[in-house]
Amino acid sequence: MFTTKVAGILKGLTKPSVLKMTSRMCSTATSTYNFETLKVTQPREFVLQVEINRPEKRNAMNQAFWREMVECFNQISDDSDCRAVIFTGSGKIFTAGLDLMDMDNAFMQSDLDVGRKAMKLRKLIRSYQESFTAIEKCPKPVIACVHSACVGGGIDLIAACDMRYSSSDAWFCVKEVDIGLAADVGTLQRLPKIIGNDSIARELAYTARKFFADEAKQIGLIGRIFENKETMIQGALDTASLIASKSPIAVQGTKVCLVYARDHGVSEGLDQMVTWNQNMLQSEDLMKAMVAGMDKKAPVFSKL
């Protein structure tokens, strides 16, 4: 009875958007994602794969990479054909972190006085931080897929992702102290919250010791370990497709609210949640999902 009633409401509400969806299906132009260091493809409907693409340099993060990460994830945020992302590394390893051969002049410039040099560096570090915060600001869930080595900036990167999978050969290193710096693009802020063990987070950051997939899983950095890179990517694509089959309003709202909740107290988080859902509960997706659930059918949601 309830199903029939709700289906009636939905009839008028959703037909045009369903039709629009069918005619525009699979119209993603991944060719509009043109980057030097990132390769963007669409392996499944509503799922994008972003791959760091400097295999000959072990996917080291050069200046083009730092710039393109922001451009890429801003574009993904606005891409209605994308509902979930998997992030991979091409070639032998996931990433060797900061490109030690391609550092911005601001690191080296000795002709500036200390204040001016500090201001330049401040701007540069902020922009590098933004390169990974762009992943967090993007409302589409991002699954990091780590194979072999994930060093230095690689940890900063995966810590900004929503989920982390790895192959069994993966190893990790919070390498920064070994090159004389405190990790400054997110690891120290995000890693302790991800693993929920302050002692281990400090140990890894103070010692730069290598740790392997099984320990990464045990401390909660990695959600799932797969036999190899291929099975990991298939597993990540399956998860991404499952996410993409849900209401994009619900999924993207969940990401926004989870990120907010991590950075605020329970009471502030609940206030933000109320404001969010007082709007989003009015979405057609709510009715569609409920009716589909009761009819035991897969719901089809309009693009967002």
Ligand SMILES: CC/C=C\C=C\CC(=O)SCCNC(=O)CCNC(=O)[C@H](O)C(C)(C)COP(=O)(O)OP(=O)(O)OC[C@H]1O[C@@H](n2cnc3c(N)ncnc32)[C@H](O)[C@@H]1OP(=O)(O)O
């Ligand atoms: C504001 C600051 C923001 C961010 C800061 C981040 C900090 C960090 O990321 S600290 C970590 C820095 N990275 C490293 O210390 C790793 C150095 N690399 C390695 O240890 C190894 O390359 C490896 C990752 C273990 C992989 O070893 P292997 O597979 O044997 O490859 P190689 O033969 O060593 O290298 C192949 C090729 O890649 C170049 N390369 C590797 N890493 C880097 C790098 N980090 N920067 C620049 N280039 C790198 C290496 O030079 C080789 O190049 P060729 O032209 O073939 O010589």
